[in-house]
Every structure is written in structure tokens, then in C-alpha cells.
Amino acid sequence: MDLLKNWKLKLRYWKLKTAFRHFTVIADGEVMISNPDFDTTAGSAAFFSIQAWVSDNDEAIDMVVTIGRNVGFNASGRIYVYSTEPQQPPPDAPHAYGLNFHQYVREG
Template sequence: MNLRGFKNWKLKLRYGRVRTDFHHYTLLADGEVVSPNAEYGTADAGPAFFGMSVWAYNSDQATDMIRTIGQHVGFACTGKIYVYDTEAEEPPGAEPRGYNLKFTRYERD
């Protein structure tokens, strides 16, 4: 199902005119940038938070997704992962997917 071309896709999902097996989550993971990646603004290795929005079947799959995608872009989840049920900014697709990948560096005391 590709809703990107549909106007008012949020309303269609909300009122059941279109159905999806996915749920929308926003995740925040504490960890380390292990391989700098200029495409995502992680020029230096070190501690960071990694945030991402996902369409997934459940929160367990969403958690697996942030770990796997994080590894793919040079991030290791070494701390807690927070999962929030949130309203989507982009429509679901035919497969689980992540979007809005953001990194926020911080300094340890």
C-alpha cells in the first residue's frame, strides 16, 4: 500500500477507509557513534542519542529496527531505548520502514 500520492491519508487511516497492519512509533536510543557518517551529520565518534520514526508491526519490531538501522549508519545502541506511540508524519508503506533519522551528540561528565 502506497499512500504517498493520496491527499488526506491521515484521515483515511483514522476513519478506516484505508487499513494497515502497522503501528507508528517514535524511538530514542542512547548509544555511541562508532563510525562517523557525514550523510547523517555524525562527523565524530562518541556518545549520542539516535531518534527515528518507524512504521512497524509492534514495539518489539520497532526496537529491532532502531538497533539494525543504527548499526547500518554507524551507531551502537549501548543504553536505553525509549519507544513512544506517536502520530505519523509520513504514510505507511507496504513494508515496515523507518524515517526522520536524527542524531544528537552530547558530552559525558
């Protein structure tokens, strides 16, 4: 538990080392299969977002696409990758958390 105490400060000042970088990834696409865990409806346009500890941008994109497929989402639009402040400490392996959907109605 002591390792997790003040982990953000330790990470910022290089006392806690990690091979990973933290990203927030947002993918535009469509819900292919309804998922009651995320309250999504098949056929809806949606943004799917994750926060991830990964090696680089490409791995972040691969992760949002793969996890999206596993929860019934097809990332058919643009994917946005942002380097962001973490909400969870770095793990020992690539890791995603904070999965979120925002459904919307497409115009036209």
C-alpha cells in the same frame, strides 16, 4: 495520488487500513564510525531517533538497533519507544524514516 490525499483522516477513520503501527524510537548510545551524511563523529555519545511503521514495539527496537549499526551507531544505552502520530502514510512493508542524531557530552 488520490490514495495519499487526506491520508491522515482516512487512517484515523479506518478508511485506510494498515497492518502496522507508528512509533518514534529514541536510542541512547555511541557513534562508532563517523558518518558525514549525519555529521556524526566517532566516539561521541548520541541519541539516535527514527520514526517507523512496524508491527509492534519489539520490531521498532530491532529496527533502530539494525539501522543504527548500518549508519555507525551502537545502541548501548536505553531505548525509548513511543506510539506517535505519523508524518508519512503507512507503507506496504515495515519502514523507517526521519533518521536523526543528537550528539552530546557525557558527564563523568
